[in-house]
Amino acid sequence: MKANFRKNCLQIFKSNALTLATLAGVIGGIVLGACLKASREEKWTSREVMYIGYIGQIFLNMLKCVIIPLIIPSLIASVGGLDLSLSKMIGLRAIVYYLTTTVFAVILGIILVV
16 A cells, blocks of 8 residues: 555656746745845845846846747747648738837837937
8 A cells, every 4th residue: 555655656746847846946946035135134235146146147048048949949830730821821910010010129229229
């Protein structure tokens, strides 16, 4: 009975490892942040804030680098699975939308610069 229970628990942990690791990371971040805040009686200097902020900035930049390689193949695969006539309509709308927003962004940029 115990061996079966352990086997089931181990299988559940293995199948949900990413979720559990994410939850552990969030809890660890909250605990670390609370400990860092409580460890100082005086205010943080700008240099100390810069050192802590640098790690966060690196993390956000790494996330930005991962987003595009994940989204583009997903879009290509989903559009590739569509019917050909539907793909043409969606593709045409996407191109028109992209060109329109690009033109508005360029116009807005020129107006703000001038």
